[in-house]
Amino acid sequence: MADKTKLWYLENFNLFKGLKMDSMKTLDKIAVHKELPKNQPIYFANEPSNSIFFLKKGRVKLTRMSPDGKELIIALVNPGEVFGEMVMVDEGERSDFATAIEPAKICAITKDDFKKFVESNPVLNLRITKLIGFKLKKYSERIEELVFRDAEQRVVSFILNMAKEYGKKVGDEYFVKPFLTHQNIAELTACSRQTVNSVLTDLREKKIINFDRKKLIIHDEKKLAGYLD
Numbered sequence: 301m302a303d304k305t306k307l308w309y310l311e312n313f314n315l316f317k318g319l320k321m322d323s324m325k326t327l328d329k330i331a332v333h334k335e336l337p338k339n340q341p342i343y344f345a346n347e348p349s350n351s352i353f354f355l356k357k358g359r360v361k362l363t364r365m366s367p368d369g370k371e372l373i374i375a376l377v378n379p380g381e382v383f384g385e386m387v388m389v390d391e392g393e394r395s396d397f398a399t400a401i402e403p404a405k406i407c408a409i410t411k412d413d414f415k416k417f418v419e420s421n422p423v424l425n426l427r428i429t430k431l432i433g434f435k436l437k438k439y440s441e442r443i444e445e446l447v448f449r450d451a452e453q454r455v456v457s458f459i460l461n462m463a464k465e466y467g468k469k470v471g472d473e474y475f476v477k478p479f480l481t482h483q484n485i486a487e488l489t490a491c492s493r494q495t496v497n498s499v500l501t502d503l504r505e506k507k508i509i510n511f512d513r514k515k516l517i518i519h520d521e522k523k524l525a526g527y528l529d
Contacts, residue, residue: 310324310327310328310331310354310407311324312380313354313380313381313382314380315382315424315427315428315431316424318423319421319423319424323417323420323421326417326420327409327417330409330410330413330414330417331354331407331408331409332407332408332409333356333405333406333407334405334406334407334408335403335404335405336358336400336403336404336405336406337400337403338400338401338402338403339399339400339401340399340400340404341397341398341399342360342384342398342399342400342406343384343394343397343398344394344397345364345365345393345394345395345396345397346393346394347393347394348392348393348394349384349386349387349390349392349393349394349411350387350410350411351384351387351408351409351410351411352382352384352385352387352388352408352409352411352414353382353383353384353398353406353407353408353409354381354382354406354407354408354409355377355378355379355380355381355382355383355404355405355406356379356380356404356405356406356407357379357403357404357405358379358400358401358402358403358404358405359376359377359378359379359400359401359402359404360376360377360383360398360399360400360401360404360406361373361375361376361377361398361399361401361487361488362374362375362376362377362383362396362397362398363396363397363399364395364396364397364443370490372443372446372490373487373488373490374396374439374442374443375435375438375439375442376401376488377398378466382431383398384398385428385431385432385435386432386435387411387414388411388414388415388418388428388432389432401484445457446489446490449528451489451490451491451495451499452495452499452527453527453528454489454490454491455485455489455491455495455496455499455500456499456503456524456525456527456528457528458485458488458489459476459485459500459509459516459518459524460518460521460524460525460528462476462480462516463476463516463518463521467516467518472519472520472521473517473518473519474516474517474518474521475515475516475517476515476516476517476518477514477515477516478514478515479511479512479513479514479515479516481513482496482497482500485500503524506523507519507520508520508523508524509524
């Protein structure tokens with residue numbers, strides 16, 4: 301039963317969709333499964349890149365330090381997503397920190413084992429290349445956003461991106477479940493919790509969005525996007 305559970309988790313990563321069962325069993329053998337408590341560091345910047353990680357449960361934040369010593373959250377990793385993937389192209393040290401922001405389950409696969417696995421499953425080559433290109437673009441856009449947008453725009457941009465990546469569109473509206481706490485959004489947008497609360501409350505009063513602890517609804521995407529002009 302335990303083996304089936306581990307395989308079920310791995311099969312639910314888009315990266316591995318369509319692989320044969322023999323390949324999935326091989327993947328299961330080379331993967332180390334770990335459970336992490338909230339706030340547990342997974343890896344640090346400036347340490348050697350040795351493994352690639354797959355998040356099965358919970359959330360992980362990826363951060364970098366700005367030149368003035370501030371923590372910048374460059375990505376929030378959700379279940380079914382990969383992180384630490386730059387290990388596939390970078391032989392040097394990591395440039396970011398990874399930390400579980402809630403109790404998490406992850407798979408870790410060493411760089412050498414995963415490279416051998418990719419070589420025996422060529423379809424993964426293109427998927428990994430696309431993934432790395434997408435992540436690099438996303439991280440670059442994220443850093444620009446933190447540097448050049450004001451606090452209100454950072455919050456608006458964050459909820460728009462969250463809706464498009466993780467939400468469900470029904471008619472003209474987006475539904476996102478679960479929604480994050482104001483403190484989580486504050487950390488992700490480099491704002492204070494009070495600023496996040498003020499921006500979200502104002503948008504709700506204008507009937508552009510609605511939210512509670514469990515969900516976010518975007519009623520008017522165009523009006524919301526207008527805050528970024």
